[in-house]
Amino acid sequence: CEDRSKELSFEIKTGKAEVAELNAAIAQEEATSGALEAEIEKLAGEIQIDEADLKAATEIRTKEADAFAASEKELMEIIDTLQRATAVLEREMGKHGASMVQLQSANGMAQALAIMVQASMLSTADASKLTALVQSSSQDGDADAGAPAAAVYEGHSSGILGVLGDLLEKAETQLEDARSKETKDLHAFEMLKQSLEDEIKFGNKEMSEAKASMAAAGEKKAAAEGDLEITSKDLKGDDTALADLHHDCMTKAEDFEAEAKSRGEELAALAKAKEVIQEATGGAASLSYGLSQVSLLQ
Numbered sequence: 001c002e003d004r005s006k007e008l009s010f011e012i013k014t015g016k017a018e019v020a021e022l023n024a025a026i027a028q029e030e031a032t033s034g035a036l037e038a039e040i041e042k043l044a045g046e047i048q049i050d051e052a053d054l055k056a057a058t059e060i061r062t063k064e065a066d067a068f069a070a071s072e073k074e075l076m077e078i079i080d081t082l083q084r085a086t087a088v089l090e091r092e093m094g095k096h097g098a099s100m101v102q103l104q105s106a107n108g109m110a111q112a113l114a115i116m117v118q119a120s121m122l123s124t125a126d127a128s129k130l131t132a133l134v135q136s137s138s139q140d141g142d143a144d145a146g147a148p149a150a151a152v153y154e155g156h157s158s159g160i161l162g163v164l165g166d167l168l169e170k171a172e173t174q175l176e177d178a179r180s181k182e183t184k185d186l187h188a189f190e191m192l193k194q195s196l197e198d199e200i201k202f203g204n205k206e207m208s209e210a211k212a213s214m215a216a217a218g219e220k221k222a223a224a225e226g227d228l229e230i231t232s233k234d235l236k237g238d239d240t241a242l243a244d245l246h247h248d249c250m251t252k253a254e255d256f257e258a259e260a261k262s263r264g265e266e267l268a269a270l271a272k273a274k275e276v277i278q279e280a281t282g283g284a285a286s287l288s289y290g291l292s293q294v295s296l297l298q
Contacts, residue, residue, distance in 0.1 A: 001248070001249035001252070005245055005246070012238045012239060015231055015238060018227075022224050022225075022227055022228040022231060023228065025220070026225060029218070030221060032213070032214075033214055033217045033218060036213055036214040036217065037214065039210050040210045043207045046199075046203055047199075047200055047203040047207070050199045050203065051200060053196055054197065054200070057189060057192055057193065057196070058189075058193070061189040064182075068178060068181075068182040072175065072179065076175065077129070078129060079168060079171045079172060079175065081126045081130060082164055082167055085126060085130060085164055086165065089116070089161055089164070090161065130164075130167075133167055
């Protein structure tokens with residue numbers, strides 16, 4: 001009983017230590033899973049924001065690119081129209097025809113363009129573009145399309161060439177500025193896009209790693225819970241076995257004590273009987289001895 005009791009007690013002590021370790025391991029994996037879950041949620045939010053920013057930036061860039069393309073096309077058409085109008089006017093100036101006489105008497109740029117259309121120097125479409133361009137320039141303070149101005153019409157036809165030249169220079173400058181701005185805007189977008197894509201890529205990588213770690217933590221927790229169930233079952237069995245052993249040993253001890261007591265009483269009874277027998281046997285011997293003495297004396 002003593003040896004088996006020591007053995008079971010050691011197993012119980014070991015089992016309790018294992019249970020404590022397993023509970024600690026489970027708690028640790030739960031804490032790890034909780035932290036990883038929070039990290040995954042945070043990363044998901046950051047990735048979502050980056051993706052939204054990238055989408056918004058892409059939409060803005062698309063609109064900017066479309067606006068630039070339209071502006072570039074318009075400016076290139078204006079430049080082409082101005083160049084053609086200038087070439088036609090320079091050619092007609094060398095002819096000194098009736099059209100040039102009419103141009104010299106033109107009252108303003110709009111009338112001059114109308115005369116050029118009538119003389120088939122310009123198409124109606126080109127004249128309309130140039131009229132709109134002159135009006136736009138006038139609104140900007142560059143010229144007045146509705147009234148003659150000495151600075152514009154000085155020399156008449158040569159003055160018209162000067163206006164066309166100024167408009168051409170302005171259009172070319174605007175085109176150059178627009179292209180320069182488009183280059184800068186595109187570069188800025190590409191830098192932002194690269195930065196956001198890198199952040200999204202890195203965030204997804206971190207999220208994948210966090211999910212893998214969380215899965216591993218879940219597996220460790222499940223394994224520890226399985227071990228805990230087995231260890232707890234074994235510990236309960238050892239506790240029951242120890243209790244049963246104590247009960248059996250106590251029962252055996254009581255039985256042995258009762259048996260020993262009964263044996264002692266039996267031995268005492270035997271001793272008493274022996275004593276009585278011895279006493280009885282001793283009296284008979286004395287009587288026999290006395291009779292023999294009497295016989296000899298006779």
